[in-house]
Structure formats: C-alpha cells, structure tokens
Amino acid sequence: MSGSSPNLYSFPNTDALAQQLRTYVLKNQNAALARHNTFRVAVSGGSLPTVLAKALLAPGNGSPEDIAQFSKWDIFFADERAVPLDHSDSNYKLLKDELLEKIPAELGKPRVHPIDANHVNDEDPQELADLYQEELMRIFAAKDSVKLPVFDLILLGCGPDGHTCSLFPGHELLREKDAWVAAISDSPKPPPKRITLTLPVVTHAINVAFVATGSGKKDIMKQIFDAEEGRSLPSSLVNQGAGEKVSWFTDNGAVEGVSFPRRGSL
Template sequence: MATAQPNLYSFPSTDALAGQLRSYVLRCQNAALARHNIFRIAVSGGSLPTVLARALLAPSNGSPEDTPQFDKWHIFFADERAVPLDNEDSNYFLLKAELLSKIPAELGAPTVYPIDEKHVHDDDTQELADHYQEDLMRSFAAKDSVKLPVFDLILLGCGPDGHTCSLFPGHELLREKDAWVAAETNSPKPPPKRITLTLPVVISAVKIAFVATGAGKQDILKAIFDSEEGRSLPSALVNQGAGEKVSWFTDHSAVAGVAFPRRGSL
C-alpha cells in the first residue's frame, strides 16, 4: 500500500486543464520512450476521450518534447463494453471518433488494441476478458514471466459513485489479485457486460491520471478525498494503492468544497 499522497490539480476551465494534461501525457511519453522506445497507455471512456483529444490535437510549440509521437504509442483500454466496435457504447468507438480518426498523418498512427469482436456476443464474458489478457501478455510478456503488466500511463475517469474502469463500489472484482483482465457480467451501469483491468494492474502503472470535471463531481470527490467512508470506493483505492504516482486533473467546480490540498502546478 502506497503511503505518499496523490496529486490533486484544479484548473479554471476545461481548456486550461487540457493544456496541462497535454504536458503531463507528453512527459510520460518522453520518459517511456527514453526507457524502452515504446509508450504503453491504457484509456477509459466517458468524457475522457473528448478531453484527451482536446489536449493532444492542440498545436505543438514545435519542440520534440511537445510533440506526440503516435507511431510509438500502444493504446489499450482500461475497460471496455461487450459490444461491437461500431456501437456507440464502445470505448474504442468513442476514442476513434474523438481522437484516433483526427490524428494528422505526420504525427504517425498508434497501435491500438481493441477487444476481439468475435466474442462480444458470447454468453461467457470471461472469454472476452481472457482474449484481452492474452493481448496484454503478447505485448508485455508472458504471464508466467511477469506478475503484472506495467503500463507507462493509465488514464481514467471517475463515476458519480466513485467507480473507475469497470470496477464498481463493493464489487468482488475489487478483491481480484491474480487476473490482469476481469469480466463484469452485471454492471450497475448499462451495458451490463464488460471487461476491465483489475486493481493490481491499475496501481502497478508508472503513472496514473484521473480526469474529473463539472459540479456533478463535487460530492464524490469530497467523499474520495475527505471522508473516511469514501476510502473503500474504487477511485480512492487507486489513490491508496498508488499514492504519488496518481494525479487528478479537475476543474474548480468539481473540487469546490474539497478540503484535500491542491497542488499549484505540475
């Protein structure tokens, strides 16, 4: 269990947040490329792809440090719904519409790992999870040679109930220790069938960032950061497990009333 505190940043607008998120993601990219010449990133759905696109598709200042090198990105999904890839509920569909289809050719094309569509209609969602875990094994190493995959960056959202990925409050999946990818067959939010990275995989990442904006997030962020009752919420468990590796990108309205200290700058 990590002991250092997560970093909470608050910005006056989504545009200001996107600008800082860009700097953060590209620092993660550059550090990863220096380590192993590849940038392995996992992303969630919701409003995150829209903010991420605003950040990454903004004009570069011309320096190599401020340029996405998408041809070296390997993009995975922190969670995904058991639906076809052209379904509007698909996180892949959302990321493609908001970001992937708009990347200028000169920045290169990332390698993207969607779910295997052949298994979205299977009765057993575990089959879909197993196939996605095999994709991770091929990219990170066989499961018998590494305990957990270590993403360079995982980008997450936080639901109004404190869920992140498809890890929901009080769910038995929060206790999963061995699997890298788990199946959810009865999600409290539709669609009910999903797959998700497990909590140990999330907190093993080199860096983890949450994006949470809007006044609708006030109550849950206050619970996560300020209350003892909120410590068992999935997003709070990421804070506890990964500590200072976690950065929260919020706007002022989302953290109005939150007592947890905010950092002034990245």
C-alpha cells in the same frame, strides 16, 4: 499499499486543464520512449477521450518534447463494454471518433488494441477478458515471467459513484488479485457485460491520471479525498495503492468544497 498521497490539480476550465494534461501525457511519453522506445498507455471512456483529444490535438509549442509521437504509442483500454466496435457504447468507438481519426498524418498512427469483436455476443464475457489478457501478455511478456504488466500511463475517469474502469463500489472484482483482465456480467451501469483491468494492474502502472470535470463530481470528490467512508470507493483504492504515482486533473467545479490540498500547475 502506498503511504504517499496523490496529486490533485485544479484548473479554472477544461481548456486550462487540457493544456496541463498535454504536458503531463507528453512527459510520460518521453520518459517511456527513453526507457523502451514505446509508450504503453491504457485509456477509459466517458468524457476522457474528448478531453484527451483537446489536449493532444492542440498546436504544440514547437519544441521536440512537445510532440505526440503517436507512431510509438500502444493504446489499450482500461475497460471495455461487450458490444461491437461500432456500437455507441464502445469505448473503442468513442476514442476513434474523438481522437484516433483526427490525428494528423505527420504524427503517425498508434497501434490500437481493441477487444476481440468475435466474442462480444457471448453469453459470458469471460472469454473476451481472457483474450484481452492474452493480448497484454503478447505485448508485455508471458504471465509466468511477470506478475503484472507495467503500463507507462493509465488514463481514467471517475464516475459519480466513485467507480473507475469497470470496477464498481462494493463489487467482488475489487478483491481480484491474480487476473490482469476481469469479466463483469452485472455492471450496475448499462451495458451489464464488460471487461476491465484489475486493481493490481492499475496501481502497478508507472503513472496513473484521473480526469474529473464538472460540479456534478464535487460530492464524490469530497468523499474520495476528505471522508473516511470514501476510502473503500474504487477511485480511492487507486489513490491508496498508487499514492504519488496518481495525478488528478480537475476543474474548479469538480473540487468545490474539497479540503484536500490542490495545485494549480504541474
């Protein structure tokens, strides 16, 4: 467990948030390219792809550090629904529609790693999870040579119940220690069949960022940051496990009434 605290950033609106998120993501990109000439990032669904597109497709400031070098990105999914890739519930489709199809040609195209569409209709999503774990092994190294994959950045959302990825409050998957990718057949949110990165993989990333916006999030944010009873929520467990590696990007409405200290810029 990490003994350090996450960083909570709050902005007056999503435009200001997106501007700072761009700086943060590109700082992570540049550090990753210096390390191993590729940027391995995992993203979730919800409202995140829309905010991410607003951040990354905005005009840059002209400096070399402020360019998204998409041709060097490997994009994975922090969780995915067991649906065809063109289904409205697909996180892949959401990211494709919001961001991937809008990337200017001069920035290059990222390598995107969706789930295996041949197995989305299986009765049990375990095969889907196993195949995605094999894809991670192919990119990060065999599972017998590394205990966990190390993402350069994982970008997450937070549900009104405190869930993140497809890790839900009180679910047995929160105790999974060995698998990199887990299957879930009983998601409390539809669709019920999904795959998700496990908690140890999320907290092992070099950096983790949450994006949470809107006043509908303020009650769960108070629980996550201020309340003892919120410590068992999945998003809280990420905070505890990754500590200062975690940065939350919120608008003022989402953190109204939260007493945890927040910052206005990176």
